[in-house]
Amino acid sequence: MDENQSAFSRRSALKGAGAAAVLAGTAVTMPNVSAPSARAVPPPPGRARGREVAIFGGGMSGLAAAQELIERGFRVTVYEPSYLGGKAFSHDVPGTARGGRLALPGEHGFRFFPGCYQHVPDTMERIPVAGGGNVRDRHLINVETAVIAFDDAGYAPTTAPTSLIGFADHAPAIMSLDNLRNALTTGLRFIVDVPPHELAYFVTRELIIATSCEERRLGQWEKQSWMQFVKANGKSPAYQRYLVGALTRALVAAKSHTASARTIGQIGLALATSATGLIGQYGTDLVSGGVDRILNAPTSHAWINPWVRYLRGRGVQFVMNEAVADFSVSGGRISGARLASGATVTADWYIASMPIDRLKPLLTPSLVNADPSLAGIRRLQDDWMVGIQYFLSRRTDLPPSHIAALGTPWALTGLFQARPWNVDFAKTYGDGRVRDCLSIDISEWEKPGILYGKPAKRCTKREIAAEVWAQMKRAMNSGGKPVLRDEEMVTWSLDPGITWSPQIENATPLMVNTAGSYQHRPQAYTKIPNFFIGGDHVRTNIDLATMEGANEAGRRAANAILAAADSPAAAAPVFPLWELPMLDPIKAEDRNRYRAGLPHFLDF
Template sequence: MHPGSSSVAILGGGVGGLSAAQELAERGFAVTVYEADDALGGKARSFEYEGDAEGPPLPGEHGFRFFPGFYTNLRDTMARIPLAEGGTVADNLVPTSETLVASVDGGESLSRSATPRTVSEWADALRPTIGNGELTARETNYFLRRLLVLLTSGRRRREREFDAITWWEFVDAEERSPAYRKHLAESTQALVAMRPQIASARTIGRIYVQLMLDQIEPRRPTEAVLNGPTSVVWIRPWVAYLRSLGVEFRTGTPVTAIESDGHRVTGVVVDGADGSETVTADHYVAAVPVEVMARLLTPALTRAAPSLAGVRKLDTAWMNGLQFYLTDDAPLAHGHQAYTDSPWALTSISQGQFWADGPFDLTGCADGSVQGVLSVIVSDWETPGVLFDKPASECTREEIVDEVWAQLTAHLNREDERLSAAALYDVVVDPAIVEAERGDRMDNQSPLLINTVGSLRHRPDAVTEAPNLVLAADYVRTETDLATMESANEAARRAVAGVLDRAGVGPPPTVWGLDEPAVFEPLRRQDDVACALGLPHPGETERGLGRLLREFRTRVGA
């Protein structure tokens, strides 16, 4: 079969849907993308904020976009999206060079995020992990031994045992010091919006290792951000390229039903400007968010694809942001800022320094006085704040703004006023955060999948049992194993491979997994055998003996 004779309906125009569209259109398939929103890009897209001032709107992000070094699949896709002025979208990635870790009561550290090359640079790179002197060498060594257990464990043990316990349990956070919990056990929440008390040790541990390797592996690219608003420097050129390949886009067209005869998909109902209609295609790529897919499941569809039944059991959390527009730019650090004492697990990036040499002119927006944008993400929406003693989800939009500003300035302005209220031009909360029907809470129209304990078994593969349905979304089983742009892109590549196999054409897209140090590979293979025989990991034996010894000491002391 020639690809041009096969039609594909892609349901969802986020990173997963657009990635699948690119792989299929480049191979000659006739592709139509149906997107519920009026804009493409999903959670990754930026938006325009009118505010009260006259002039062009200000750019806004749903948080901020960053691209760790291990985002291999996504970077490959970006390198194949041409820009009108020459080059590719990948050229719009700007490497960061440092990370600021700020606290309210303790010290502050500024470390390099580029690969260390000297002894002093190595010391700087490790300082945030070590907790600026608050951690003892004994606790740091214990945490590293727990990481070694993960690195030397095989796939079987990770999926059977480590997906069944929390990261909090895996690193024994409850039995350690407050500094250990703060700087090590809880440090990932700001990055992946998952509380360590409920998130899978398998998922958090693997991503933690990847982020560490990004810093110490010289062959990996440095963590990067974009040189302009996401939609300007990435999504719009992407859509233009896909249109040039013949991809048709139907925005403002939500999918309301996936029809099935219990064996295959027979059609998809969409709501357009002229009302509802049923569209048909040879292949269907579901690239809608997990909460939308759960609503679309019917008994007939789950008979056709039984692996979809677990989708309703997957959990979501909030990881949304605010944009603070400043008349005096506050660079803070040439990379991320992490606020270790923030109850809302805040992180931020000061965008202006990265946009300075890009194609977007921030001073051309509003009345021309905005010089910088501080993009802040709230990763914990359920812990009470410092001003109103309420979680973010129960605050009004105005209270969210005041609370976030208070937490930021408590970290940044202890000695010098690095973040000045006099320079605050305006602020906007992610438009996905809206007032709920009940007046005492907010609602989130764009939640994020979280990898809770035991959730792996509920996640379907990209290629379903239905012969004409594949999945290109971040809840799919991927090697990336986290709700990220990389995972959505990887899922799309796996979905397209399924379409190509069923259509009898090739070759499939390349799929890169996560790299781990090769030196541990023999130990991982050995552990796979041990796990199959029901034997524990040697590191877990040491841990068990340590717990027995502590219990014995406690009883003797009593």
């Protein structure tokens, strides 16, 4: 019996939300834990049920669910307490527009679309833009080089191509004497600091993930931290700092000593696989690239605003400045939702599509009694990762590049925006003085900095701005030619989600995939027949707190409603993380070994 037939037989035996389970999970050999399936089962013929959907939260997951449902004939209302787009929202820096120009563009953090993302580009392709075309084709572009910098003496920042076209387009910068000298200096130092046998060992650990069966990934590697899995203890300081710690922070904003080895290993495998160009579904290749993509304008301008216009045009209703305060449960179902304003919302289907810090207070005894598995959400953890933008009077000489400042105390990554956006900043934004923007993500808020000896969570706004600038200068200016110069900074803007009242607070924390947390993460469906969950904390194939995970979760919630409502509409596509088919026989053998209680054959 194939997966679709098996899932269909299960669905025919279940009721309500249980029917939706076949759209979001496939059982594996771990009790009470299921892994998401990429396939969706067409619902059997049946009478149409209610089609009124209330979505609480207008972030990535809520908007994705709204799109899938409105395109399938449901009536959708989205309730949002602040702004649409969630963490993908970008904002105007207040008071910076002059002379008919736009305000300086601020972001929660720069947007990064790896080649393994599939749901977000698929959504973008279905959003029309003014003048013709769609968001993906008009605004999603390849970043053709990368800058690797190290926060350590003896290393120098190096620009490397991410594709053959990237090399051809930016050969003068890549092959310049300065960059070649930096690459040689850094390469020799890295070989000295990280012994070859440790580097080989690190690669072997990733191969273990690649050839492990799903049961072992969930049953063994999920329970270990990434640092435990790669056996960092006893290795060289550079192995621990760069290969294990800094690389993890730079790529997925996770802490190696707490992050799930399964999550980090799988996303690392997906990033590496997409870079090879061997997986056609990723649409990447070594010639034209696509491994690293960004938007060519501020996120809200390029993506969120056209998306909202499209959804409104299709009939989605948006109720702004309204947050849900409580869900009423009666007879095992949601009978209504009370808003913070005191109004009551009634619908046929309810989706709680909000971050875990806002979902946890809603987990009342009546809600958890109706579905005890929801109590696990309280055990999920979040962390801080927000952005700061530095507006500069000189346009950078670097090719369009993402910058990984490995080893910086606050785990900084960045992007100069003028060149990849192909925009004249001075004519477009601000008062005419700004010619470039360095957008930086701050991923570590609990380690001391280099200026004040304090973690970011104990700094003032100005101290954070000064500290991040100092750390980036130390990493980027170590190659002899200064990239960042104090006199060129015009102004800066920290994510407005960070506030002091009087202590520092963050309105937009990010869920983190800690070791063992998968069992506590909810499915998109619940045991409450008309209650569903969206957000990047939902179990998804991408298995990482990202806009891609949130988008996938929104689709899963929509599919669960389609199933529960016996809708004849086709399910929204849900994509797996593609892996090389040639590894399937090794995974099958590992499944036999795991069931027999034996270790992975490379695990020594």
